[in-house]
Amino acid sequence: MEEIKIGMLGLGTVGSGVVRIMNDHQEKISQITGRRLKIIKTAVRHLDAHSTQAVPGMQITDDVNAVLHDREIQIVVEVMGTIDQAKAYIIDALKHGKHVVTANKDLIAQYGSELVQIAQENKVDLFYEASVAGGIPILRTIVNSFAADQVEDVKGIVNGTTNYILTQMVAKGVSYADALKSAQALGFAESDPTNDVKGIDAAYKMIILTQFAYGTNVKMSDVTVEGIDEIDLADINQAKSMGYTMKLVGESQEIAGKLAVSVEPMLVPKDHPLATIQNENNAVLVKGAAVGTTMFYGPGAGEMPTANSVLSDIIAVTKNIVLGTTGNTFNGYRQKAALATPDMIESAYYLALRMPDIPGQLLRLTDILTKADTSVNQVIQTETDGEHARVVVVTHKISLAQLQTIRDQINRNSDIDLISCYKVLEAQA
Numbered sequence: 533m534e535e536i537k538i539g540m541l542g543l544g545t546v547g548s549g550v551v552r553i554m555n556d557h558q559e560k561i562s563q564i565t566g567r568r569l570k571i572i573k574t575a576v577r578h579l580d581a582h583s584t585q586a587v588p589g590m591q592i593t594d595d596v597n598a599v600l601h602d603r604e605i606q607i608v609v610e611v612m613g614t615i616d617q618a619k620a621y622i623i624d625a626l627k628h629g630k631h632v633v634t635a636n637k638d639l640i641a642q643y644g645s646e647l648v649q650i651a652q653e654n655k656v657d658l659f660y661e662a663s664v665a666g667g668i669p670i671l672r673t674i675v676n677s678f679a680a681d682q683v684e685d686v687k688g689i690v691n692g693t694t695n696y697i698l699t700q701m702v703a704k705g706v707s708y709a710d711a712l713k714s715a716q717a718l719g720f721a722e723s724d725p726t727n728d729v730k731g732i733d734a735a736y737k738m739i740i741l742t743q744f745a746y747g748t749n750v751k752m753s754d755v756t757v758e759g760i761d762e763i764d765l766a767d768i769n770q771a772k773s774m775g776y777t778m779k780l781v782g783e784s785q786e787i788a789g790k791l792a793v794s795v796e797p798m799l800v801p802k803d804h805p806l807a808t809i810q811n812e813n814n815a816v817l818v819k820g821a822a823v824g825t826t827m828f829y830g831p832g833a834g835e836m837p838t839a840n841s842v843l844s845d846i847i848a849v850t851k852n853i854v855l856g857t858t859g860n861t862f863n864g865y866r867q868k869a870a871l872a873t874p875d876m877i878e879s880a881y882y883l884a885l886r887m888p889d890i891p892g893q894l895l896r897l898t899d900i901l902t903k904a905d906t907s908v909n910q911v912i913q914t915e916t917d918g919e920h921a922r923v924v925v926v927t928h929k930i931s932l933a934q935l936q937t938i939r940d941q942i943n944r945n946s947d948i949d950l951i952s953c954y955k956v957l958e959a960q961a
Contacts, residue, residue: 533562533566533567533568534566534567534568535567535568535569535570536565536567536568536569536570536606536607536850536853537570537572537604537605537606537607538569538570538571538572538605538606538607538608538609538846539571539572539573539574539575539599539600539602539605539607539608539609539630540571540573540574540575540599540608540609540610540611541574541575541596541599541608541609541610541611541612541618541621542574542575542576542610542611542612542613543574543576543582543592543611544611544612544613545834545835545838546611546635546662546835546838546839546842547574547609547611547612547839548835548839549835549836549838549839549840549842550571550609550611550839550842550843550846551571551574551587551590552836552839553836553839553840553843554569554571554843554846555587557843561843561847564847564851565847565850565851565854566854567850567853567854569846569850570589571587571590571609572589572590572591572602572604572605573590573591573592573593573598573599573602573605574590574591574592574593574599575593575594575595575596575598575599576592576593576594577594577612578594579592579593579594596621600621600624600625600628600630601628605630606630606631606853607630607631607632607633607846607849607850608621608622608625608630608631608632608633609632609633609634609842609846610622610625610632610633610634610635610636611634611635611636611842613636614636614639615636615638615639615642615643618634618636618639619639619643619647622634622639622647622658623647623650626647626650626651626654626656626658627650627654629654629655629656630656631656631657631658631659631849631852631853631858632647632651632656632657632658632659633659633660633662633842633845633846633849634658634659634660634662634663635660635662635663635838635841635842636660636663637660637663637664637733637736637737637740638727638733638736640660640663640736640740641663641735641736641737641739641740641752642736642752644660644740644743644749645749648861648862651859651861652859652861654859655858655859656858656859657848657849657852657858657859657860657862658861658862659845659848659849659862660740660845660862661841661842661844661845662838662839662841662842662845663737663740664690664737664740664741665688665690665737665814665816665828665830665832666692666814666830666831666832666833666834666837666838666841667830667831667832667834667836667837667838667840667841668814668815668816668828668829668830668831668832668841669828669841669844670741670816670818670828671740671741671744671862671863672844672848673818673828674686674741674744674745674818674863675744675862675863675865678745678818678820678823680822681820681821681822681823682820682821682822683745683746683786683818683819683820683821684785684786684819684820684821685783685784685785685786685817685818685819685825686738686741686742686745686783686784686785686816686817686818686819687781687782687783687784687785687806687816687817688781688782688806688814688815688816688817689779689780689781689782689806689809689813689814689815689816689832690734690737690738690741690782690814690816690832691728691731691733691734691737691780691782691814691832692720692811692812692813692814692831692832692833693715693720693721693722693725693728693729693733693812693833694728694729694731694734694759694760694780695779695780695809695810695811695812695813695814695832696711696714696715696718696720696721696811696812697711697712697715697721697729697760698711698760698763698777698778698779698780698797699810699811700714700715701763701765701768701778702768702772702777702778703810705765705768705769707765708760708761708763708765712725712729720812720833729759729760729761730757730759730761731757731758731759731760731780731795731796732752732757732759734780734782734795735752735755735757735782735795736752737782738755738782738783738784738793738794738795739751739752739755739793741782741784741816742784742791742793743863744863744865745784745818746784746786746791746865746867746869747863747865747866747867747869748791748867748868748869750791750793750871754793754871755793755794755795756792756793756794756795756796757794757795757796758795758796758797759780759797760780760797762952763778763797763952764951764952766884766914766922767882767884767952767954770884770912770914770924771799771882774799774910774912774926775801775802776799776800776801776802776807776882776956777799777800777802777807778797778798778799778800778954779797779798779800779806779807779809780795780796780797780798781795781796781797781798781800781806781957782794782795783795785872786869787872787876787877788872788876789869789870790869790870790871790872790873790876791869791870791871791872792871792872792876792877796954796955797954798954798955798956798957799882799954799955799956799957800957801957801959801960803959803960804957804959804960805817805827805960806957809829812831812832812833812834813829813830813831813832814829814830814831814832814833815827815828815829815830816828825960873933874931874932874933874936875931875932875933876931877931877932878929878930878931878932879929879930879955879956879957879958880909880926880927880928880929880930880955880956880958881926881927881930881935881953881954881955881956882924882925882926882952882953882954882955882956883924883925883926883927883938883950883952883953884922884923884924884950884951884952884953885897885922885923885924885925885942885948885949885950885951886920886921886922886923886948886949886951887920887921887923887947887948887949888919888920888921888947888948889916889917889918889919889920889921893921893923893948894911894923896945896948897911897923897925897948900938900941900942900945900948901925901927901938903937903941904930904934904935904937904938904941905930905934906927906928906930906934906938907927907928908925908926908927908928909926909927909928910924910925910926911923911924911925912924912925922951926956929958935953939953
């Protein structure tokens, strides 16, 4: 049987998983592809750290060019991370006529269009299924299963670290700081968790999902991003008492031909499918005009789930090589779409306010909401220290423009503070 020779950049958690799955499932992979896949070289930063990971027939080197410029290697797998360095290596590989598989979401979100163009110019494949939601094959599903449908909304929990932290806060009542320490101890969070807890990692994934769902490239500056590091247990507990849980939700929605993309903590009704997603797991809901809403659930990270997605891309490239159909883009759907304006983006909102505990204050609040043409679903006074009361308001659906009017009105009242503001996810029909 003919061999497809592969080179890898990186032999960390995901890279080791790729090697393991390929070795364990070689017979099945060969039957599916008609080729025997063989990793012949892997480039690493520090040789000493990988001396025990060598497998028969695989050379481990610290010379990246030994992989990139080896004429026998047809597929390069990038699982080293970083952005600028990985970008340079991938461009080098593509220009040398090598197909590339990567799990690098940060890179694809920022430079995916450029890399896709270079791949097309050199008639090679560039696949990156593992860049979003780990083991969930969401990108290929959107490309294939929604090819004839019009996607109207994509939303989900796409970061396992933040979902684990929020699960601990909701289920066990622990503080954000303690939940983060637990996530780090279990390996779900990095020593520097900034990209996760600030929502940046999830935003990168939503940029990629937006490109696949709508054929439109958006920049990080086009995405509304808010993390979980400022969430207070008081709001977590208040939400629970009102029938909600708290989740960091990414959403990309089409509104009258325009797009709104966001990542932010949301109050999710307890009977909503996303409310059931616990710990490090991910889930993505895709709403199509024809099919309605479907949910894709699974592990969002980890050695074997992510490695499995990488292998699915390697197999796809191998099939293309066999059939002589390489050089087509992973996602060929392209269209231009403007961003939705604040008056078009609507949701219900949860507002927690600190107000003087004296007569007439609820009347003042009513006046503020009335000026923003806002109706209210619930008003609850939860606690008082004798001088100030904590008041929670849940609005009916209003626009972002109306919400900004409410913020402006509150800012004009120096003795009223807006403690927190969260979008309330609509119940699943």
